[in-house]
Amino acid sequence: MDLGLRGKRAIVTGGSRGIGRCCAIALAREGVSVCIAARTQEVLERVVEEINETGGKGHAVAVDLTIQENCEKVVQETVEIFGGVDILVNNVGAARNADILELPTELIDDALKLKSYSYLRMSQLVIPYMKANRWGRIINIAGGAGTSPTRGNIPTGVANITILNMTRALSDAVAGDGILVNTVCPGLTNTARARTQQRARAEREGREVEELLRYLGSELPAGRIAQPEEIANVVTFLASEACSYVFGSSVYMDGGGRRATP
Ligand SMILES: NC(=O)c1ccc[n+]([C@@H]2O[C@H](COP(=O)([O-])OP(=O)(O)OC[C@H]3O[C@@H](n4cnc5c(N)ncnc54)[C@H](OP(=O)(O)O)[C@@H]3O)[C@@H](O)[C@H]2O)c1
Numbered sequence: 001m002d003l004g005l006r007g008k009r010a011i012v013t014g015g016s017r018g019i020g021r022c023c024a025i026a027l028a029r030e031g032v033s034v035c036i037a038a039r040t041q042e043v044l045e046r047v048v049e050e051i052n053e054t055g056g057k058g059h060a061v062a063v064d065l066t067i068q069e070n071c072e073k074v075v076q077e078t079v080e081i082f083g084g085v086d087i088l089v090n091n092v093g094a095a096r097n098a099d100i101l102e103l104p105t106e107l108i109d110d111a112l113k114l115k116s117y118s119y120l121r122m123s124q125l126v127i128p129y130m131k132a133n134r135w136g137r138i139i140n141i142a143g144g145a146g147t148s149p150t151r152g153n154i155p156t157g158v159a160n161i162t163i164l165n166m167t168r169a170l171s172d173a174v175a176g177d178g179i180l181v182n183t184v185c186p187g188l189t190n191t192a193r194a195r196t197q198q199r200a201r202a203e204r205e206g207r208e209v210e211e212l213l214r215y216l217g218s219e220l221p222a223g224r225i226a227q228p229e230e231i232a233n234v235v236t237f238l239a240s241e242a243c244s245y246v247f248g249s250s251v252y253m254d255g256g257g258r259r260a261t262p
Contacts, residue, residue: 004241006031009082011074013065013122014092016043018191019141021050022232023089028056030236032087035059035078057082065092065118075125084133085126087239090119090163091141094193095155103154111155116162123170127179136179137239140167141231144187144254153197160185164250171248182238182246187254188216189226222255 010027014020015036024034028051036047036058044060051058059081063070078085095111098104119140130136145153146160164183171181188194195209198216202209217224234251237243252258 001242003030003236005236005239008032008086008239009035009078009084010087010089010239011035011037011078011085011122011126012089012091013037013074013118014094015089016040016047016060018193019186019189019228019231020089020091021047022228023091023235024058025050025054026229026232026236027087027089027239028054028058030240031056032239033057033059033082035061035074035082037061037063037065037074038092039064065122066113068121071118071121071125075122075129079129085129086133086136088122088126088136088138089141089235089239090122090138092118093141093143093156093159095153095159097153097155097197100151100154107155108158111159112162115159116166119163120166120170123166123181127174127177130179131174131177134178136174136177137243138170138179138181139235139238140181140183141235142167142183142185142250144185144252144258146185147260148258167250168248175247180238180243180247182248183250184231184234184238185250185252185254186226186231187220187252187257188213189228189231191228194225217255220255220257222257224255226253226255 012024015024016038041062048058048060061074093115142160142163145157149157167183202212
């Protein structure tokens, strides 16, 4: 299948590690110029090298995306360097969680600021460029906790449900301009964040994090947790010309673990 991505220009937030890094590299392999944004310059630079090794063109902006001006800087630099923006992958996220009975509400504020607000701000900033070309793709990375809450991950869940909600509304607002807005909801995925999140439970239960991740995977119909490259493959399709009639939808990539229909 020709994805029709050659020559497009993308921004991937949180593109230095995990799912974001894999999305940036997967898009670059299809001929997309990719700007990645996260806070840590040296980690970003390594990923820019990986992007450039694919033959693509990479650029990095080291910023904290909880701040509106920094979101503006990412879009401005992308437009200056690549000449426009066609694809936005909103992926940044690192919510801190605690049990609901002891949860400081500030953690919910933090999760909303980092994830929901940055996703909305970045979308608002890139949409004028997409409208000008009458072509655009916005892919929001949410997560299963949005629709399947547990007592231990309310900040993540609240941020994710707002993203699912926003995706539908944004999709309606820009569908007529050739812009497709969709969500990917990964389940537990083999990244540094998954390890950090499961560390407390592993310590509580006196087991290794790796063994706990294998156990959690074995409980899923798929028999294993996701690899970030698998999430990136679906994101790349949703970002492509080949994906032309998917509007305001969510793709659940949870190894079949979700107990809801459809
Ligand atoms: N892994 C999972 O099991 C899983 C499951 C469901 C959903 N998700 C979602 O998938 C997305 C990616 O997760 P991941 O596991 O790949 O995470 P990760 O490995 O922790 O990567 C997070 C990325 O976000 C950047 N970042 C964090 N805080 C930032 C800030 N304030 N400003 C700018 N950049 C920031 C990080 O770089 P710096 O720290 O250098 O800034 C990094 O590039 C998240 O939205 C997450 O909620 C993940």
